[in-house]
Amino acid sequence: MDKTLNSSTEEKIYEAARRVFVSKGMEGARMQEIADEAGMNKALLHYYYRSKENLFKAVFKDIFTKFFRKIGTALLSEATVKEKLMLFIDEYVDLIQSNPYVPQFIINEINRDPLMLKSLMFESGIEPQKILFMFDKQANGETLKKIDPRHLVVSIIGMLVFPIVARPILQMIYFNDDQDVYNQFLTERKEIVKNMVLKIIEA
Amino acid sequence: MDKTLNSSTEEKIYEAARRVFVSKGMEGARMQEIADEAGMNKALLHYYYRSKENLFKAVFKDIFTKFFRKIGTALLSEATVKEKLMLFIDEYVDLIQSNPYVPQFIINEINRDPLMLKSLMFESGIEPQKILFMFDKQANGETLKKIDPRHLVVSIIGMLVFPIVARPILQMIYFNDDQDVYNQFLTERKEIVKNMVLKIIEA
DNA sequence: GTCTATATGGCGATAGAC
DNA sequence: GTCTATCGCCATATAGAC
Known part of the structure; x- marks a missing residue:
């Protein structure tokens, strides 16, 4: 329906x-x-x-809020750091696979009008520091000895988002613009990124 | 001058x-x-x-070409895979630090008009497969046993590009919008990504 | 070659009939 | 509430003086 x-x-x-x-x-x-x-x-x-501006803001606020809430859930769960990260990768891959244009959309609009950010974070009730601090604390005591959790999270998101937003270029130069092969590349990527992250935090 | x-x-x-x-x-x-x-x-x-279109195409073609040539130089050098990757990270960080808007610019314009890609790659004389195949061959015989070089390169570029393009968001939620602290974050990131990559390929 | 003035078209927004 | 017709602005592009 x-x-x-x-x-x-x-x-x-x-x-x-x-x-x-x-x-x-x-x-x-x-x-x-x-x-x-x-x-x-x-x-x-x-x-x-x-107005167009009004319509846009209604749409953008919802998308921004939902996207960031989704990120928080995995990192706020009760689990070890390793489990949290794996869960986070799982959920984040699913999220951007089903909304492939959203990451680039958010980044572009924020860069176009950075002042939106402050009011948006306030209105949407997102408290990113809560999420990040919690992640920080758990991480420090546990397996992540010499790794700044901020750098780790940035790396993970970058690894996951880049092949989505740069898809036309990568699909062209890697696979001669074959869409099916690139989809397979994206599918296998979830486990590959997990393995990379495991190597990073376990070394 | x-x-x-x-x-x-x-x-x-x-x-x-x-x-x-x-x-x-x-x-x-x-x-x-x-x-x-x-x-x-x-x-x-x-x-x-x-026309505006003409002016834009002249600019975009140059930027696209120069940016991709620069990527190629490190990966085409005579060195071991590990050395190549470290050299690549060094050069790529410097490149995007001094041209912070370019990655997002290229990605946006290609997504807006994907048909540009084919003609652009033809006109600019870029042969990405040459670069990638060479990287592939060296990698297979050497230290990268179970890692697909494509996934590795995508990961590295993603790790480096994401903190640049998502700067306003990350600077806000990580460092309360402190520009200087974020610059420091970016500066230390070069070595951190190198270490992460070393862990990935050496594990 | 460089400027001012203007043509042309597209888009957001509104007026007003139904 | 939903439509057609139109206003008014802004951006690209051109005409024409100098």
């Missing part, structure tokens, strides 16, 4: 806007395209959301 | 366009801003380059 079939006009607009904004960005998106995608007239978007 | 002081009008336009395009992207850039940055009138840009 397609959820959008029975949804209200406002929900249809929101879903369409989400798709268009995420793939084209705030500047690249067109209100006309969102209207087409939602199967209605352009004027209706303004009737419900008054 | 500022090179732009004595350069021709066309060179001034090119340099200004490079700065604006790299930081704002093709869609975000404005011809007026490029003209202001070059210290001249908007009409002159069209006199020399005819």
Whole structure:
């Protein structure tokens, strides 16, 4: 059952806007395209959301919040550092596999308007320091002797995000633009990154 | 001596366009801003380059080509795999430190218009497979027993690029938006990534 | 070659009929 | 609430004086 079939006009607009904004960005998106995608007239978007800026902010806030909450869950779980990291990789890979445009979208929009960050973190109730400090404390006492957890987390996310955002380039130079082979590359990558991380923290 | 002081009008336009395009992207850039940055009138840009698209392509082709050539040099050098990788990290860190906006710029523009890639690789004379195959061959016989060199290179670039492109977010949540501390974080990161890579390939 | 002034088109936003 | 028609602005691009 397609959820959008029975949804209200406002929900249809929101879903369409989400798709268009995420793939084209705030500047690249067109209100006309969102209207087409939602199967209605352009004027209706303004009737419900008054401006493109408003519509964008509604979409971006939700995406940003959900994405960061998801990151927190694995790191806040009750487990050893090693287990946490493996769980984190599992969940993060699934997250970006099913939302491949989101990481680049968030990075681009934050860089375009960095002032969004402060208000966004405040409004969304995200407390990243809580997550990171907790990770810090556990890590220091345990297996991670000489590794700064910040560097480790940055490395893991970078290893996972880069092949997604740079997909067109890598798919071209590695696999002669073969989409299926690249999907396989991404699939096997989860275990490979896990092994790399294990080597890093266990050495 | 500022090179732009004595350069021709066309060179001034090119340099200004490079700065604006790299930081704002093709869609975000404005011809007026490029003209202001070059210290001249908007009409002159069209006199020399005819269209925004033309000017952009001239800039993008150069940046793309130079960036990928630079990557190749380290991996094509005569050395062991380990030495190659360390040299590659050294050069790549320096490259993106002095061109922090370029990686995101390239990724964005390629994703916006993936068809650019084929013609670009052809025109620029880049042969990435040569580089990668060479790396493959050396790697297989040597220390990298169970590691796919493709995954390793993707991991390294991801580890290095991510803290640059996601800087506003990471600087905020890690260091309360302290710019100096984040610069230090980036500086120490070169050696940290080297150590991580060594653990990965030596385990 | 370099400027000012203007044409042209696209997009966000609004007015107003239904 | 939903549509058609249109306004007004801004950005690329061009015309034409100097």
